[in-house]
Amino acid sequence: MRLKHLLSVGIGILLFLFIFIPAIQAENGQIYEVGTSSLNVRSAPSYSAEVIGQLTEGDHVVAFQESFGWVQTYYGGHEAWVASQYLFPAGDQKNTTTKQTELTVTKNEVQIRTGPGTAYKVIGSTSKGSTFKLLETTNDWHKVRLSNGATGWIAAWLTSADTKSKNAITKNKNQVSGLEGYNIVLDPGHGGKDPGAIGIDGIYEKDLIMMTADNIAQQLRAAGAAVILTRSSDYFVPLEERVSISNAYNTDAFISIHFNAFPLIPIQGISTHYYSYGTSRDLARNIQASITQDINMENRGIMKSNYHVLRENNTSSVLVELGFITNPHDLSLIQTTDYQKNVAEGIVSGLTNYFHK
Template identity: 40%
Template sequence: MKRLMVCILVITLLSGISQGVKASDNDVYTVGTSSLNIRNAPHINAPVIGSLQRGSVIQVDEKKYGWAKILYDGRTGWIASTYLYESSSNEAPETSYQKSNDGKIYVAGSHVRIRTGPGTDYKVIKIANQGDAYQVLDRKGQWVHIQVNSTQTGWIAGWLVSDSSQSRSSAVTRTSVSKSSSQTSNSLRGKNIVIDAGHGGIDPGTIGYNGSLEKNHTLATTSRLASLLKEKGANVILTRSSDRYLSLNRRVVISSSYNTDAFVSIHYNSSPAQLSHGVETYYYAGDADKSLAANILRNVTSQTGFQSNGVRFGDFYVLRENPKLAVLVELGYISNPSEESNIQSETYQIRAANGIVQGLSDYFSS
């Protein structure tokens, strides 16, 4: 008992040593998640004293242990710094829309979800397409309250709309022009593609027949994939570029923080049945997501020679909660000793990455 008390005392004294970083007057941040709890101490089990909504701008007094100290309602509060963006940072989701002269906004992205509330936690009630126009009712943080129809209202992400009808006319132009080989080869130029290497850090993902880790395979694939996409002129955003843990919510936040044209989550599969093999792609909702998944699957199986297991519905968080065009790719079974061996080769990694790039290219040129 005495030893336990001594250990507790030592830990308490050590935790009292300041390892925080005092913030300057310029440390202003934006909340990048739908709802961020404010606690009375920098600990996950500390009592919640309030919350901040996405888009809230706050002054941070100090940072330590992954927490940020703020002044809330006249008292000290602590929030998880993982969900904060510097207001001057390019990572912060920006709401650049303003009401147009007719009080409307126009959808600037493809397959944009309209929800019952201002955040990705709310239910999807409608899918909007590029050029669709809606009357603006209100605004909350990074979200716009709109009139969906004569009897229903909804919320749409502010970074996916424009105050100009230009997006509508450009959509019409795009559908009226026939596809050419030059369009196909340049279809990725200027596109913002978020590549998500599944798992990482303390989360190894699945473990292969010979002990290889999924998190290492996904990172290797995304590295090659990023290089190929950049060669095609795409703007590439990686959710992680090293072996580090990233929550599912954080991955979606990253996708939501950019004017993302497509989000692709990379994974490798596993099954108790060692003979399970092949590639499959997943989507959550909508014809656009399903079409992208089909294009990627066709090209990956063509490039790698692996069996196609089809395009499937997948109730995965990074798809379900993602307001952007999003798919998840399972590039083979590392529980199968034969596929695991192939997957670890440079040849397979290059072919798989080429297949994904071609799938994206085919989708955007169609």
Template identity: 40%
Template sequence: MSYLGETVVESDNINVRTGPSTSFKVTNTLKKGERISIIREKNNWSYVLLPDDKKGWVANWLLAKKNATVTKLSEATIVLDPGHGGNDSGALSIKKKQEKIYTLQMAIRVANLLKARGANVLLTRDSDSYVGLTPRAKLAESNNADAFISFHFDSSPNDNEATGLTSYYYKKSTDLALASALNVELNNTGLNNRGTEFGDFLVLRENTQPSVLLELGYINTKYDFKLIQNDNFQEKTAESIVKGLDNYFKNK
């Protein structure tokens, strides 16, 4: 049998699973200082040979981290999707600001918090660039993501006509639990929580992974937009989303 290489485990209690994602059963744990051989890699996971000659899958990003705190959240691959970008501005605010600016700001805040918790985070875009809807969903599929979150800000036909945030799901079997876990933590952002709703959005409909689309306020409503552009609101909302993800993975 050929090996890609050997590595020394840098953290305690890294889970060994029967397959390359958190949906597979845990069969063993690795301890700091153990030497393992990497047989092959898939979706940022390594299939490894353990010191007792058993085999299993471990998360690459945890193997590379020293003294990581290993939790279900830190084992997860999460794709964050800042809506719009490039020549797609999204909705216009009450002050004619473009939605795409704030979706990226929010996604980056969430990404930074998740990375600090040890999660493997991928963004569909990290700059003001255009990305098609199908590639956004495909990024989650190709990386076997444990969760996909698309960030948006709502708009009503007339200014100052609506307010609040909504968590959308498409498939009850895979998406609703994620949408509910996130939505329940969004009650204290300062915006009315409109709850979870079915949403026929392409990034959800064509996504094979657990997926939600968050509309985090009405950008063309004066009250909502005042919060949307506020650093404290963005940070509080990002923290609420991470808390919702933490609870979601704990309960899986």
């Protein structure tokens, strides 16, 4: 009886530890580190799912699968999900160096964020001439001490303490081939609470966009370009912030990715939109010609349009409508691997022709 009692107590303690200790557990899989001060752990891959715990900056997460901007792991022995935009590979160690110097902001209207990247929340702004104590540097972002004692992150290239690993922001474009040395801002439209257009069978534009944008980004990087995404998974980014991201970089081209919709099912095809004549119109012409060359969709041509992300942008900017998700023919193509590959290659080719014309 005494032995049975001891076994029961031991099993009870193990069950308590398994269920109630809030730790991320796994035996294998990609290890990520949390890059924000507080990250909700949810029961399902959705912002409306139940919050079952919280992680803090520096905690490690072992990922077993990824789905539309969410990483699946285990929390307290149960399957759990966290938003992937707040994670970075732990093996990278964020390329962090610790510093205790001061920096000066060199541009106006510079945003201060909660983490080292444009996917992190904006918590304030500062202007040219402001000085801060530099705490650390992570992948071309500086962590600084704010006047209220809190900390925030500022893009290194907007300060006097610039870094040398800026993805070739300083370049001689006449001495490069392909897209090496060019900075491309890729803008996956909609996201989060904004689903965009709703197509056949209730499919959301925002989901198709992110899949397509990931393929385009991979091809652009393979061609040598530095790619800046305005969003990297399924979260909402205001139009003003998308433009601010573009204007904050030494951007060579801004490309906004969308899918079209129309009440009349037969309407179909690809179009590229620009706001101002000159370089933006030239960029639109080159991208439209290259995309439509190998894709079996109607070529609707280039159009002058008054979209915010084009109108307010300081660089050559286009918005590409890559087919109608309300048209059965277009939607069937959009969801194929060949389509994704051809769109990505078409945009790379169009940009290359534009820069080296």
